[in-house]
Amino acid sequence: MIRAVKGTRDILPPASRVWNHVEDVARRVMQSYHYSEIRTPIFEETSLFARGVGEETDIVSKEMYTFEDRDGASLTLRPENTAGVIRSFIEHRLDQVPGLQKLYYMGPMFRRERPQKGRYRQFSQIGAEVIGSESPAVDAEVIEMVIEILTRCGLDGFQLLLNSVGCKECRARYVAELRERLAGVANRLCHDCQRRVQTNPLRVLDCKIPEDQPIIDALPSILDFLCEPCGIHFAAVRAYLNDRGIQYEVKPRLVRGLDYYMRTTFEVVHGALGAQNSVLGGGRYDGLAQSLGSKAPAPGIGFSIGEDRLVMSVEEAHPDRHKDTVDLFIAPMGGNALRHSTVLARELRRNGVCVEIAFEGKLKRALELANKTGARYALIVGDNEIQSGAYALKNMATGEQENVSRERLTEVLYGRNH
Numbered sequence: 001m002i003r004a005v006k007g008t009r010d011i012l013p014p015a016s017r018v019w020n021h022v023e024d025v026a027r028r029v030m031q032s033y034h035y036s037e038i039r040t041p042i043f044e045e046t047s048l049f050a051r052g053v054g055e056e057t058d059i060v061s062k063e064m065y066t067f068e069d070r071d072g073a074s075l076t077l078r079p080e081n082t083a084g085v086i087r088s089f090i091e092h093r094l095d096q097v098p099g100l101q102k103l104y105y106m107g108p109m110f111r112r113e114r115p116q117k118g119r120y121r122q123f124s125q126i127g128a129e130v131i132g133s134e135s136p137a138v139d140a141e142v143i144e145m146v147i148e149i150l151t152r153c154g155l156d157g158f159q160l161l162l163n164s165v166g167c168k169e170c171r172a173r174y175v176a177e178l179r180e181r182l183a184g185v186a187n188r189l190c191h192d193c194q195r196r197v198q199t200n201p202l203r204v205l206d207c208k209i210p211e212d213q214p215i216i217d218a219l220p221s222i223l224d225f226l227c228e229p230c231g232i233h234f235a236a237v238r239a240y241l242n243d244r245g246i247q248y249e250v251k252p253r254l255v256r257g258l259d260y261y262m263r264t265t266f267e268v269v270h271g272a273l274g275a276q277n278s279v280l281g282g283g284r285y286d287g288l289a290q291s292l293g294s295k296a297p298a299p300g301i302g303f304s305i306g307e308d309r310l311v312m313s314v315e316e317a318h319p320d321r322h323k324d325t326v327d328l329f330i331a332p333m334g335g336n337a338l339r340h341s342t343v344l345a346r347e348l349r350r351n352g353v354c355v356e357i358a359f360e361g362k363l364k365r366a367l368e369l370a371n372k373t374g375a376r377y378a379l380i381v382g383d384n385e386i387q388s389g390a391y392a393l394k395n396m397a398t399g400e401q402e403n404v405s406r407e408r409l410t411e412v413l414y415g416r417n418h
């Protein structure tokens with residue numbers, strides 16, 4: 001037997017319904033903020049991610065699916081999608097289009113991570129990017145929008161973490177201070193951190209090793225190093241969130257270690273997921289477009305939701321979201337009734353009713369199946385019913401049965417659906 005590749009999985013019904021639900025909600029919310037979908041290729045030139053995500057990151061150095069194409073080009077399955085969206089923005093001169101570019105995407109990403117519960121090598125993200133403004137009002141609106149998506153998916157009890165990582169100038173002063181402070185304690189830190197002290201001290205703040213935490217907690221906060229414009233920007237983001245009554249916790253350790261990340265960073269964590277509890281992350285990346293070859297500055301901010309984790313949280317909070325939604329299960333008795341039923345089913349389906357037909361088997365089996373499927377109603381169609389123009393309609397929840405005309409049938413069914 002051939003099985004799905006390690007780290008990948010099949011998403012089957014009924015779980016796929018939760019995926020559809022979450023995606024529908026996200027689309028509706030993002031469209032109401034006037035975002036449009038962008039679909040970029042699943043593989044790109046490897047150099048895009050090396051430059052756009054960062055050569056030193058775990059993603060690029062250890063986790064990418066990189067392969068040589070038949071013509072020798074180095075290609076990579078996308079490990080994330082901000083780099084791809086910005087590449088597309090530059091390639092298609094979207095900076096020439098009037099107004100902000102507000103783009104969303106959803107789809108699979110690929111990282112060769114160590115297999116563990118809830119982590120997949122093919123995983124899905126729902127994300128968005130806004131390109132063309134430095135305004136803190138944009139940051140607050142993006143955060144408001146992701147909160148809206150989570151809330152309308154039916155999640156609560158999540159927590160928004162917020163920080164500012166400053167700009168090139170003030171962050172450089174902070175990193176210099178960090179380097180100095182870390183020099184004295186580096187030998188007490190974990191192996192990875194000892195390397196980070198040399199390559200990218202900011203990344204020490206991301207360390208999850210328990211033994212390192214007291215040392216890291218004692219390090220200075222980046223917020224004490226923000227320059228005046230960065231301080232004003234961060235205060236404005238918080239004020240805009242306060243205006244909306246959106247709760248957050250300022251978390252100075254929430255940093256992104258790459259040069260083009262600037263100012264606002266945020267993350268949402270949810271208790272239901274245990275230690276690996278981040279549902280989404282995002283931040284401002286004002287220098288990214290230029291580092292990928294844009295001539296004009298194109299400040300932007302974006303986020304990506306880990307859809308696998310979001311779905312897991314929604315499943316835990318609302319086990320009923322799996323529910324099947326067959327409105328009517330038709331049980332025809334005999335060949336003539338089947339022909340009649342198929343025409344009836346077509347008409348009902350065109351009006352948005354979900355109809356299932358028992359193509360084979362006896363009436364008793366058909367009604368059992370209707371019950372197992374969770375259908376709301378079953379309709380018994382036999383030659384007598386066709387002749388008299390009245391079908392036997394059974395309410396599967398109450399067990400009540402009534403004879404209904406065709407008009408009454410559509411009334412009952414459309415009444416539920418419209």
Ligand SMILES: [Zn+2]
Nearest residue numbers: 167170227230
């Ligand atoms: Zn600054």
Ligand SMILES: [Zn+2]
Nearest residue numbers: 190193207212
């Ligand atoms: Zn460490």
